Amino acid sequence: MQYDHVVCAFCGCLCDDIGVTVEEGQITQTKNTCVLGKAWFMEHGKPQDLPVARINGQPASLEEGINAAAEILADAHYPMLYGLSSTSCEAQRQVIALAEILGGSIDCCTSVCHGPSGMAVQGVGEPTCSLGEVKNRADLLIYWGSNPAESHPRHMAHYAVTQKGMFIPNGRKDRTVVMVDVRRSLSARAADIVIIIKPGKDYEVLWALRALILGHKIEADSLASTGVTLEQLTDLADRMKKCKFGVIFVGQGLTQSRGKFMNTTAAFLLVRDMNKTNKFALIPMRGHGNVTGIDNVMAWQTGYPFGVNFSMGYPRFNPGEFTIVDVLSRGEADALLSVASDPVASLPSTARRRINEIPVIAIDTHESETTRIAKVAFTTTTAGIGAEGTAYRMDNIPLHLSKVLPSPFPSDEELFVRLISRVKELTS
Amino acid sequence: MIKIINGEVYDPINGINGEVRDIYVKDGVISGEDAGGRTIDASGMVVMPGGLDMHCHIAGPKVNIARKMRPEDHRGDVQHKTALMRSGTAGSVPTTFTTGYRYAAMGYTTAFDAAVPPLAARHAHEELNDTPVVDKGFYVLMGNNEFIMQQIAAGNKEQLRDFVAWLLQATKAYAIKIVNPGGVEMWKSLRNVHTLDDQVTGFGVTPRQIIQNLADTAKDLGLPHRLHIHCNNLGIAGNWQTTLETMKALDGRNGHLTHIQFHSYGGEPGGLFQSKTAELVDYINNHPNLSVDVGQVMFGDTTSMTGDGPLGYLLYQATGRKWVNVDVENEEGCGIVPIEYKDKSYIHATQWAIGLEWFLMMQDPWRIALTTDHPNGASFMSYPRIIRLLMDREYRKEMIQKANQKALAKTTLPDLDREYSLYEIAIITRAAPARLLGLQNKGQLGVGADADITIYDKNSDWEKMFAVPRYVIKNGSVLVEDGELRENVFGRTFFVNPSYNPDIETTIHEYFDKYYTVEFENYPVQLDHYLPNHVAVDCRP
Numbered sequence: 001m002q003y004d005h006v007v008c009a010f011c012g013c014l015c016d017d018i019g020v021t022v023e024e025g026q027i028t029q030t031k032n033t034c035v036l037g038k039a040w041f042m043e044h045g046k047p048q049d050l051p052v053a054r055i056n057g058q059p060a061s062l063e064e065g066i067n068a069a070a071e072i073l074a075d076a077h078y079p080m081l082y083g084l085s086s087t088s089c090e091a092q093r094q095v096i097a098l099a100e101i102l103g104g105s106i107d108c109c110t111s112v113c114h115g116p117s118g119m120a121v122q123g124v125g126e127p128t129c130s131l132g133e134v135k136n137r138a139d140l141l142i143y144w145g146s147n148p149a150e151s152h153p154r155h156m157a158h159y160a161v162t163q164k165g166m167f168i169p170n171g172r173k174d175r176t177v178v179m180v181d182v183r184r185s186l187s188a189r190a191a192d193i194v195i196i197i198k199p200g201k202d203y204e205v206l207w208a209l210r211a212l213i214l215g216h217k218i219e220a221d222s223l224a225s226t227g228v229t230l231e232q233l234t235d236l237a238d239r240m241k242k243c244k245f246g247v248i249f250v251g252q253g254l255t256q257s258r259g260k261f262m263n264t265t266a267a268f269l270l271v272r273d274m275n276k277t278n279k280f281a282l283i284p285m286r287g288h289g290n291v292t293g294i295d296n297v298m299a300w301q302t303g304y305p306f307g308v309n310f311s312m313g314y315p316r317f318n319p320g321e322f323t324i325v326d327v328l329s330r331g332e333a334d335a336l337l338s339v340a341s342d343p344v345a346s347l348p349s350t351a352r353r354r355i356n357e358i359p360v361i362a363i364d365t366h367e368s369e370t371t372r373i374a375k376v377a378f379t380t381t382t383a384g385i386g387a388e389g390t391a392y393r394m395d396n397i398p399l400h401l402s403k404v405l406p407s408p409f410p411s412d413e414e415l416f417v418r419l420i421s422r423v424k425e426l427t428s
Numbered sequence: 429m430i431k432i433i434n435g436e437v438y439d440p441i442n443g444i445n446g447e448v449r450d451i452y453v454k455d456g457v458i459s460g461e462d463a464g465g466r467t468i469d470a471s472g473m474v475v476m477p478g479g480l481d482m483h484c485h486i487a488g489p490k491v492n493i494a495r496k497m498r499p500e501d502h503r504g505d506v507q508h509k510t511a512l513m514r515s516g517t518a519g520s521v522p523t524t525f526t527t528g529y530r531y532a533a534m535g536y537t538t539a540f541d542a543a544v545p546p547l548a549a550r551h552a553h554e555e556l557n558d559t560p561v562v563d564k565g566f567y568v569l570m571g572n573n574e575f576i577m578q579q580i581a582a583g584n585k586e587q588l589r590d591f592v593a594w595l596l597q598a599t600k601a602y603a604i605k606i607v608n609p610g611g612v613e614m615w616k617s618l619r620n621v622h623t624l625d626d627q628v629t630g631f632g633v634t635p636r637q638i639i640q641n642l643a644d645t646a647k648d649l650g651l652p653h654r655l656h657i658h659c660n661n662l663g664i665a666g667n668w669q670t671t672l673e674t675m676k677a678l679d680g681r682n683g684h685l686t687h688i689q690f691h692s693y694g695g696e697p698g699g700l701f702q703s704k705t706a707e708l709v710d711y712i713n714n715h716p717n718l719s720v721d722v723g724q725v726m727f728g729d730t731t732s733m734t735g736d737g738p739l740g741y742l743l744y745q746a747t748g749r750k751w752v753n754v755d756v757e758n759e760e761g762c763g764i765v766p767i768e769y770k771d772k773s774y775i776h777a778t779q780w781a782i783g784l785e786w787f788l789m790m791q792d793p794w795r796i797a798l799t800t801d802h803p804n805g806a807s808f809m810s811y812p813r814i815i816r817l818l819m820d821r822e823y824r825k826e827m828i829q830k831a832n833q834k835a836l837a838k839t840t841l842p843d844l845d846r847e848y849s850l851y852e853i854a855i856i857t858r859a860a861p862a863r864l865l866g867l868q869n870k871g872q873l874g875v876g877a878d879a880d881i882t883i884y885d886k887n888s889d890w891e892k893m894f895a896v897p898r899y900v901i902k903n904g905s906v907l908v909e910d911g912e913l914r915e916n917v918f919g920r921t922f923f924v925n926p927s928y929n930p931d932i933e934t935t936i937h938e939y940f941d942k943y944y945t946v947e948f949e950n951y952p953v954q955l956d957h958y959l960p961n962h963v964a965v966d967c968r969p
């Protein structure tokens with residue numbers, strides 16, 4: 001069986017031109033995938049012997065698992081629900097409903113990736129565009145703190161750098177590509193200009209660049225600690241002022257290094273200032289396949305994109321208070337439900353310490369460090385392979401995920417519908 | 429089954445003006461016969477069809493970015509969860525659940541989002557699926573669509589018609605909306621159009637051609653709603669001439685000029701506004717092909733969100749507040765800026781007065797609908813107060829006293845003595861918008877109509893009366909009693925299904941391969957998945 005125009009929901013690019021060949025219930029071949037996407041499809045459902053549910057590591061039926069998980073949640077005073085960046089919007093809607101019923105906190109991977117970009121939007125707004133605008137019009141591309149060759153391998157070829165577009169008839173030749181990073185990453189090969197900044201100095205460089213764009217004078221010495229020279233920065237400012245349409249792709253090098261939301265705010269202000277004279281936009285390089293979706297579903301259901309608490313019976317938002325690392329590091333949550341994420345592998349040790357002290361429910365499509373330590377673990381099928389659903393691309397474009405394989409496992413959405421119903425029975 | 433007895437009924441489509449009569453409901457629709465069931469004694473109460481908001485922004489990407497951008501707007505106005513209701517937050521841009529509950533609690537049972545970029549149609553449907561109670565739908569943006577502009581420039585009328593029909597089907601939208609035709613495309617290189625005859629660079633068309641061609645297309649396809657037009661030059665002093673030109677350009681074609689208040693300004697660009705309501709009303713009074721909704725401004729803090737990208741930038745420059753701009757490939761753009769309308773501001777007071785002038789000077793209530801362009805002029809929650817301003821001359825005078833006197837003195841508002849009747853209110857909030865949208869079973873209480881009924885306790889304070897209806901009935905179920913939700917349902921999504929020659933798909937496919945980043949095959953919205961509860965409204969070419 002051959003499927004065309006399949007959406008790859010592994011990373012925020014959501015490339016939707018993928019070909020998938022299915023033979024005897026297995027994906028045997030893919031077309032147009034990058035190395036990450038190929039692995040996402042081909043490794044699906046491996047290892048094959050995972051049970052649908054485990055309680056304390058022992059195989060259990062789905063119903064037993066749901067009962068055990070519901071009891072943990074119903075007993076908890078302050079459950080924390082987390083993850084959601086690699087599942088469908090349909091499942092995300094259910095998980096937010098569950099958080100509301102429980103009166104817990106819910107947070108998504110945004111809080112440890114592009115939360116600072118979201119906070120910059122709340123501070124100063126965001127001039128942005130869809131990726132097709134980049135394809136059709138952008139003659140200056142600046143990747144800042146991002147290494148797309150390894151994190152989003154088709155970003156440059158499928159959307160940005162080499163594509164021909166309506167007003168970019170010659171593709172790559174019509175564009176200037178700049179990489180700003182703390183090291184020469186693999187992506188630097190694709191760049192015309194590489195600017196290496198000393199770690200932790202992004203804010204200073206962005207602010208200096210903003211000053212140059214606004215026509216202020218800068219002393220060369222004042223840049224000494226940044227690793228960037230005035231000549232480099234002046235050259236970049238000149239190119240920005242000469243371009244027809246410039247785009248900055250903001251990576252986690254900017255959002256998760258010293259300065260965090262101040263870095264993104266500086267970048268957003270720079271882009272805002274640019275629009276006095278030149279069309280300019282900014283697109284955060286969202287990582288996981290549907291991390292943009294969870295921001296959107298959270299926003300339309302609660303008014304806030306991440307870090308939401310329901311203890312008062314209505315949504316409250318406070319990064320630093322209701323965000324995953326903070327709640328766990330302060331030892332507050334007394335149960336953790338993780339969906340389509342691996343907090344044990346990815347969160348700092350202060351947060352992990354608390355995870356080891358409290359009951360954990362883990363829902364994922366594969367084995368992870370979190371499913372291994374979970375009191376109750378579920379195996380679900382992958383949205384976009386074993387289940388339909390919706391995902392949002394990094395530029396907020398919504399796409400429909402199709403089902404290409406039957407699965408012995410429930411979808412996240414199905415699992416949460418059942419879990420909610422059991423929790424309601426226990427708490428009513 | 430329900431019967432409502434002894435109520436004072438206002439049902440303008442059926443010519444019923446305050447007569448006391450009984451209404452029967454069976455199987456979700458109005459019935460001609462008493463079929464028993466619950467009896468609601470509406471003695472001393474006013475019975476109207478459910479309210480219909482024909483132009484608001486409640487779903488889709490720009491609404492949601494506004495929610496994300498403004499935590500400060502939500503925290504003081506929250507919705508607690510209850511046994512029936514999901515929690516949420518409000519302010520000027522409520523969450524989806526809260527939007528549905530608040531419309532219902534105010535007696536409104538239908539609402540249409542006025543501006544969704546085609547590429548984000550799926551997003552709008554997802555939000556509408558989380559918007560309870562009301563029936564709903566949206567208009568899809570076409571006034572800066574590059575494929576459309578190319579067809580117009582080449583004079584391909586048939587290809588244009590087929591593409592528009594295909595796009596309406598692909599997005600499951602209800603009507604064609606144009607926003608600053610040509611200007612949003614120009615904004616993609618920081619420019620704008622300023623007259624109907626400015627060229628859209630790179631496409632060889634003018635705003636005039638876009639307006640005329642799409643008005644023709646709406647007619648040729650037999651769409652239930654005429655072309656929905658957000659004119660060029662919104663919010664700019666002196667723009668009334670552009671508005672008048674747009675009316676003239678329609679030249680007998682049907683057109684709905686939305687949030688007309690924002691387009692009725694005299695003066696010089698960059699200078700102070702003057703009211704040009706009288707001149708525009710005069711033209712509309714003599715041209716039955718034109719209709720408007722007002723886009724009333726009310727004083728207070730709100731969020732401006734518009735498909736008009738250059739306007740967003742203008743508001744950012746004027747206010748210095750946070751600014752979102754989103755350009756969408758080949759199709760549209762949008763701008764979002766928080767804004768506070770102040771009663772002491774000359775410009776804001778003029779805007780407020782112009783909106784009220786429109787209501788009070790327009791002779792034919794069937795061609796004017798009550799809107800605030802929610803949340804642009806104000807939240808939809810201010811409709812009851814606007815109704816009081818229209819029905820209660822003394823209250824209006826009081827409010828006029830509080831606004832900038834210099835501004836008010838230059839408008840005719842202080843001299844306008846008209847007071848709306850309940851019958852006229854029923855027209856501008858129910859009957860007229862339903863008729864303008866071509867929704868046969870909405871906005872009326874005749875046999876066979878949807879049993880969407882609002883029952884108000886009569887109160888001399890019209891604001892109080894319209895803010896908290898005694899009963900709200902939706903499709904035959906009593907959903908709200910005494911301002912509280914008693915039953916939660918989800919309404920239906922309305923869309924149109926115009927037919928087209930499928931040969932156009934080959935051309936569109938080629939266009940997608942060249943200029944879109946989404947595959948042609950992945951673009952159309954899957955009907956069953958995204959519109960689980962839908963109504964396809966017939967087109968009558």
